[in-house]
Amino acid sequence: MRNIAVKVSYDGSKFNGFQTQPYGRTVQDEIEKVLRKITKESTDIHASGRTDAGVHATGQVFHFFTNSSIPVERIPIALNTILPKDIVILTAVEVDERFHARHSALRKTYRYTIDTGKFPAVLGRQYRLHHPQSLNFVAMQEGLAYIVGEHDFTSYTSTRSTKAHHVRTIYEAKLESEGLFWHLTVTGNGFTYNMVRTIMGTLLWVGQGKKQPIDIKHILERCDRSLAGPTALAHGLVLAEVAYDIQI
Amino acid sequence: MRNIAVKVSYDGSKFNGFQTQPYGRTVQDEIEKVLRKITKESTDIHASGRTDAGVHATGQVFHFFTNSSIPVERIPIALNTILPKDIVILTAVEVDERFHARHSALRKTYRYTIDTGKFPAVLGRQYRLHHPQSLNFVAMQEGLAYIVGEHDFTSYTSTRSTKAHHVRTIYEAKLESEGLFWHLTVTGNGFTYNMVRTIMGTLLWVGQGKKQPIDIKHILERCDRSLAGPTALAHGLVLAEVAYDIQI
Known part of the structure; x- marks a missing residue:
């Protein structure tokens, strides 16, 4: 399994926060939906932390595991092509399997x-x-x-x-x-x-x-x-x- | 009749331009609707020029004539209280009757x-x-x-x-x-x-x-x-x- 760390920005105005919720549009749901399309896997993402409804990000980070062979440098453009306009992926890098967006944050x-x-x-x-x-x-x-x-x-x-x-x-x-x-x-x-x-x-x-x-x-x-x-x-x-x- | 010149800013994203159109939401319509409420007159506004659908302004100017006795310095706050969030009145001054937002623009x-x-x-x-x-x-x-x-x-x-x-x-x-x-x-x-x-x-x-x-x-x-x-x-x-x- 590859572990991929991704830096993402979003305009929080129209989101019910980052994290998946029973109701409302969330950043996590939008990203996972697109990742599943690209990787053909049931991919979950793990962020550095949640952000509340209405809060924005210019440098949120999440990681996910995948068996997909998509080149890591292709990931931002592949995701941005499909994502809604209020989410923009900035970078993606392959990281050690022990990397965790929340636990590894300094x-x-x-x-x-x-x-x-x-x-x-x-x-x-x-x-x-x-x-x-x-x-x-x-x-x-x-x-x-x-x-x-x-x-x-x-x-x-x-x-x-x-x-x-x-x-x-x-x-x-x-x-x-x-x-x-x-x-x-x-x-x-x-x-x-x-x-x-x-x-x-x-x-x-x-x-x-x-x-x-x-x-x-x-x-x-x-x-x-x-x-x-x-x-x-x-x-x-x-x-x-x-x-x-x-x-x- | 008093002639009032007003500086206005707007986020054009959700407007079909400045000027009244047969269809779509316009800046002019929104402002006239609120002015009529405040002056109780059938007030028309005259801008320095139209802006196209999607174009923004931080310093558009318009003028209008009124018999209302509302103090000129009260006009921005009175309008902003009622206007939608994507229009913000910045200043209002009483001007000579010959002033015209379009013709007088330098x-x-x-x-x-x-x-x-x-x-x-x-x-x-x-x-x-x-x-x-x-x-x-x-x-x-x-x-x-x-x-x-x-x-x-x-x-x-x-x-x-x-x-x-x-x-x-x-x-x-x-x-x-x-x-x-x-x-x-x-x-x-x-x-x-x-x-x-x-x-x-x-x-x-x-x-x-x-x-x-x-x-x-x-x-x-x-x-x-x-x-x-x-x-x-x-x-x-x-x-x-x-x-x-x-x-x-």
Whole structure:
């Protein structure tokens, strides 16, 4: 059996998330349908993690096993020819049989974008949270710094999380402005359920002056989801990159 | 009667163009419907020009007359509250009764974007023409320079044009790369039917080596549409700005 790792991008607007669900269109279903057509096998794919309904990706990774002899460099174009337009395969490489898109992942990077303009920029507004009320950029940057390092992120995790523990390490977290668009970029060894969206929602509190920057740290320490801000809407979030010890 | 000038942006993906048509959803219809609701008058709007089905705008301008006493600064928010998400009003100003969005326009700027990546960048692909085949950037820049100045643009005008003459002045034309995205930006005193898209289609011929840069000039001089390249697809085109002697 060959093990193939694939980097995929998708526009999450019209998906009920990445992972197969009882109802709704999912990225996984669309990809498996096409892979089964190409490999003539009952192929399952395994992603680095699920993304929620409405969340986008420019660098999601999955792997699958196949006996098909299709040349690996043909896989992206073969899939893209059949896939719907909101999924684009970027690369495919043959990997060791022990490679697992989730278990082998070293780092993930998410990006959340807000549009701070009085009115939303119409082109691509479906990829940005519109926040026209005034925000304190520097206070948000200051608050954000407290999430870097190893922490128990329970306060910034959905109460619907099924994970036993929420300790994760954040390697880098930055807030940058590109004109009226502000990008939050967070890189860590893993993320709990709704973690980036809850951090964003709490940072907005800081930006609005409802909380002080240091409160990001205080909330973190209390391990209580009810203290953090609202979960920011899914459509501003992009899974930007998943890093491994090999190049995908 | 007050005369109100309005700057509007729209995502053209789901419109059958700007102007009212016998069939299909149009930007004009959507705006007039909302204006009539707000002014309680049978309001017609007059734009700087129509845009074709699929073409976007970040700076279209229209004007309308009204007896309504609504404060002008309230107009954008009042309209945006009701308008569909793919139309966003940016500004509204009260103007002299002689102001006409089309006749008073001094300059227009259009932007056409191509994505030269092997596979399309999925987020916002609906706003870019994907052109994965290799293109000669410098040759395209060189060819583009020939359209600057006053010319008869018949060769770069749809044969369905109903205009008596096609002489227009281009003040500036540039091709710039933003990574894999290449932006064509053209500013002129006016544009004939499909002019920017036909220039883009012909520039792609130059980029592919099917034509030499100087051919842009030769084709221009012949005043024969059949000599120019194909009309590039509408979805890569944005009406970026319409300039007047006042600030809209």
